[in-house]
Amino acid sequence: MFKKGLLVSALALLVGGFAPAVANVSAQEEENVLKVASHLPPMTDVVEIASEVIAEPYSIELVEVSDNIQYNEALLNDEVYANFAQHEPFAEIFNEERDGDLVAIQPVYNAVVGFYSSVYDSIDQIEDGAEVAIPSDITNEGRALLILEDYDLISLNDEAGLFPTVEDIEENPHNLEFTHIDLLNLSSAYEDGIELVFNYPTYIASIDLTTDDALILEDEDDNTYAIQLVIREGNLDTEATKALQAAFASPEVLEFLDDLATEKHLAPAFSLDGEEDADEDDAEDADEESSEPEEESAE
Numbered sequence: 001m002f003k004k005g006l007l008v009s010a011l012a013l014l015v016g017g018f019a020p021a022v023a024n025v026s027a028q029e030e031e032n033v034l035k036v037a038s039h040l041p042p043m044t045d046v047v048e049i050a051s052e053v054i055a056e057p058y059s060i061e062l063v064e065v066s067d068n069i070q071y072n073e074a075l076l077n078d079e080v081y082a083n084f085a086q087h088e089p090f091a092e093i094f095n096e097e098r099d100g101d102l103v104a105i106q107p108v109y110n111a112v113v114g115f116y117s118s119v120y121d122s123i124d125q126i127e128d129g130a131e132v133a134i135p136s137d138i139t140n141e142g143r144a145l146l147i148l149e150d151y152d153l154i155s156l157n158d159e160a161g162l163f164p165t166v167e168d169i170e171e172n173p174h175n176l177e178f179t180h181i182d183l184l185n186l187s188s189a190y191e192d193g194i195e196l197v198f199n200y201p202t203y204i205a206s207i208d209l210t211t212d213d214a215l216i217l218e219d220e221d222d223n224t225y226a227i228q229l230v231i232r233e234g235n236l237d238t239e240a241t242k243a244l245q246a247a248f249a250s251p252e253v254l255e256f257l258d259d260l261a262t263e264k265h266l267a268p269a270f271s272l273d274g275e276e277d278a279d280e281d282d283a284e285d286a287d288e289e290s291s292e293p294e295e296e297s298a299e
Contacts, residue, residue: 034244035080037063037071040202042260043085043227046108046248049256054247058240068137068183075232076100082244084108087225089139089162101233106245107226107269109257111200114147114217116209119195123151123216128175132196133189136180138163143225144198145169147218148176162224201265211264226269 034054038044044062051060063080065071071083072094088104095102120126134144142163148154155171156164166178176196181189183200187207190197201211211217229248235241247253249270257268 032057032240033059033061034082034240035061035063036244037065037074037080037083037085039065039068039071039085041205042109042202042256042265045256046253047084049253050244050247050250053250053252055243058243060244060247072098072100072102072230075102075230078232081235081240082229082231084227084229084248086227086230087139088228089142089225090137091228091230093137093139093163102230103233103236104228104230105236105241106229106248107223108228108248108253109260109266109269110223110226111202111266112211112217112264113143113198113200113225114211114214115144115196115198116190116204116213117196117215118190118193120215123153126153126174126176126196130174130176130195132176132178132198133181133186133194134166134178134198135183135186137183138165140183140198141165141180143218147198147216150219151216220267223269 036047036050038047044064047060047062051062054060063074065074065085068085071080071085072091074080075083076098088107091100091102091104094100115132132148135141139162142160142165145154145156145164145166145168146162149156153174154169154176157168157170160168179189179194184203186197186199187203190199190204190209191207196215204210204213229245231241231244249272251272254268254270254272257266260266261268
């Protein structure tokens with residue numbers, strides 16, 4: 001009886017000793033699952049591809065949200081580790097408004113944005129007083145207005161920078177009338193017959209449009225508005241962040257983006273390490289060869 005009691009006690013201690021270890025392993029595994037909030041394709045597609053190539057012991061869990069507010073709120077509240085749905089100016093404005101600490105760490109692609117019209121076939125047809133639908137958030141409003149300025153449809157105050165508003169319009173030769181509409185509702189504005197509508201390829205796909213249907217498109221950009229991987233500042237130097245960033249800038253993601261680039265949906269915002277250096281070296285070698293004096297012919 002005494003021996004049986006000792007055996008039960010020993011087993012209890014053994015099992016009890018393993019319990020914290022099992023809990024620690026489980027907690028570590030959970031910590032290695034990096035939740036990334038995203039919105040619509042191709043952003044969600046990029047997250048899925050990154051999840052297939054991220055280095056062990058990490059894995060990626062896609063958290064899909066339904067609007068352009070949830071992914072930043074989720075990140076600020078530590079409900080996700082990162083998000084992939086916005087450009088850096090959008091994150092900066094969020095930080096100002098919410099006292100946030102979001103940091104864009106990896107540009108992935110530039111969306112090809114522009115203006116669409118169900119009324120006009122060219123900007124030469126734009127009539128006085130035409131209605132123009134632009135995004136209601138300040139960053140995309142500014143982006144839309146800068147495009148209109150590039151095509152000489154308006155002139156903006158030089159001091160407005162990246163975030164001009166309609167109040168910064170100094171010249172408006174067509175007397176364009178501006179309507180602010182939530183980014184998610186701009187496709188409906190097009191269907192409602194508003195003469196000029198700013199939009200992203202992600203959203204125009206829902207109404208069977210492509211960038212080939214655009215009246216005007218944004219010029220090539222310097223990644224200012226590239227869709228970026230965004231994290232909180234406190235996670236900048238973690239191993240998890242390094243693994244996540246490498247996955248989003250992987251050859252597999254670049255191959256996917258290159259395929260979409262041929263359809264004019266976007267332009268990749270990164271190149272693989274060493275590619276640019278190799279190209280520069282090839283160019284330098286070619287220059288050196290061309291500068292060497294040619295040997296005289298023996299004939």
